[in-house]
Amino acid sequence: MSRNDALRAARLRVGWRSMEAAAAALTRHGQQLLDDTHFNVSPRSWRRWEGQEQGWPLEETALVLHHVFGKWPEDLGFTTPPGWFRPEHHEEATMRNAGFLTVTAAALVPGPTAPQHVDPGLVDYFQSQLEGHYRADMLLGPHDLIGTLGPQYQLIDKLTRSATGDTRRRPLRVGAAYAALVGWLYQDAGDLSAAAFWRGVTQEVALRARDPHLVGYAMVNSAQVRTDLGDGAGVVDLCEAALDDDQVVPKIRVMAMQQQAHGASLMHDRDAVDRLIDGAGRILPRVDDDLPWGNACRRTPGYLEVQRATCYGRLGLGAEASDLWSQVLDAVPATARRDRGVYMARHATAAATAREPEQAVEIARDVAVIAVETGSARMRRELATLERAMRPWQDAPVGRDLAEALAPVTEGS
Structure with a gap:
């Protein structure tokens, strides 16, 4: 097991420079929050939490940790024990399910009409x-x-x-x-x-x-979910099935090929990524149907280069992805606010991967504002990816700048 970097990063983010200082500060905070002078966290306990055998805090300690960091223990690097449900779990699940x-x-309306x-x-x-x-x-x-x-x-x-x-x-x-x-x-x-x-x-x-066009469209839609699940083989299977039908309009072929490129990037195949996106680019000028759905390839500026940049970022090609994002974002209108925020977050991660942390933080400041406004989980996931890419600088001033920039997002999570 590795050390608990998540808790360490959270500690440094609030300004607790040592584990001893963190234990003392959490003790004071807990005594005030719980109105209990007996509440105590020892430096030894904190060292264990950040070490290789984190254990699991008592329930009242979990509440204090959440009050300080805005995160529950499972989000602070602790291993969740069987039977643990954070206090608001049932309420959240009930609201989400409702x-x-x-x-x-x-x-699912029953009965005929x-x-x-x-x-x-x-x-x-x-x-x-x-x-x-x-x-x-x-x-x-x-x-x-x-x-x-x-x-x-x-x-x-x-x-x-x-x-x-x-x-x-x-x-x-x-x-x-x-x-x-x-x-x-x-x-x-x-x-x-x-x-x-x-x-x-x-x-x-x-x-x-x-409708063969709709069937192909539906398969590409399912492939998008498989992409978010990290299932590269599933993405490729669905897109190949959509491409098997020669009757589908060029738009479906473009959508299937670019989505298959995402599957290829999940399988670490850069050659396939470029081949598929280049092939889709040759078909794109032939898209001329009047179908009302699936028209992102026509209305999104730099549609295929967006896909290529995303795939390059997934492949760890930071400098190449960053250059592409700079070109793409110049053409994206401010009105496409949600998509622009997602692209900017990916650009920031590419900059971090290219070892340009200051540029990454500068971009992230604007993304955080859009993420709060739109409530896009996709954007939040991209920012979480950025945080991972910025871990080499988490103890440096630029790392603290990132934590400050993303605070409105993390506090609202």
Whole structure:
């Protein structure tokens, strides 16, 4: 086992330069918080916590640690024992599950609906709303939109159940696009279980619509979840399956190839990354369909170079990734605030990997503001990656500057 760097970093972040000073300060803090003069943490205990055999603090000590650092022991490098539930665990889980069930209920309404005529104008209405939802997602982030889209999907599902014959295909196609967007919002919010559920709904509805383009789109969506799970082989399998169908429009081929490049980066294959992204670049000028979904490749400036830079960062190619991010960010509009924040966080990590810690901190200051505003879990994950990349400087002034810059984000976690 290695020493507990997470607790050490937290100690240094609040200015406790030695373990003896930390034990004394935590003792004073605990006595005030608990109104208990007998509360005590010895230097020996703290040395053990930062050593190779951390053990587990008593529950009241865990509360004091959380009050000081804003993190529970499992986030401070301690090994969680069986049966431990942090005090707010049940409340958090209940709220999260309630929100998920409220939206998911839209996809699980039981019973048939009586057949009736479905006015095509209703389907057109929901389809026309998609572009607005995509724009709102870029500006607001996931949390405000999830609750809006669930009821809309439920109405589309009702239209699908009511329609008869071939007229059912149109609401099915729109429903698949809405399900895909809900899945993406959950993925951006950091709930991969809910994201996987809605990706599954997308695939089911796409198959029912018998639309090869939507089926390919659904497989790429599922590959995105596998990317966040670090499953490179799963990403490659799904993207290859999407590319097997020669009928799919060029847009799907571009999406599948760039996502397969992410899978290749997870498998440490730089040659495949470049080959796939270069191939997607040759196809991109042929994207000319009027499908309302999956248009990030057309509306995102430097779309493929964003993917290449992300893959390079994952491969540890700091200098090359940093140069690409500098070029990409020059073209990203300020209105694409959430995406810009994610890209900047990746740029900061690339700078740290290239051993430019001061540049990394300078970028991180702006990212922290956007992360708090949008509530994007993706951005927070990118900032956690940045913190790991900056560990060589955690005891230096630049490391303390990073902790200060990210404090608004870590305090809100």
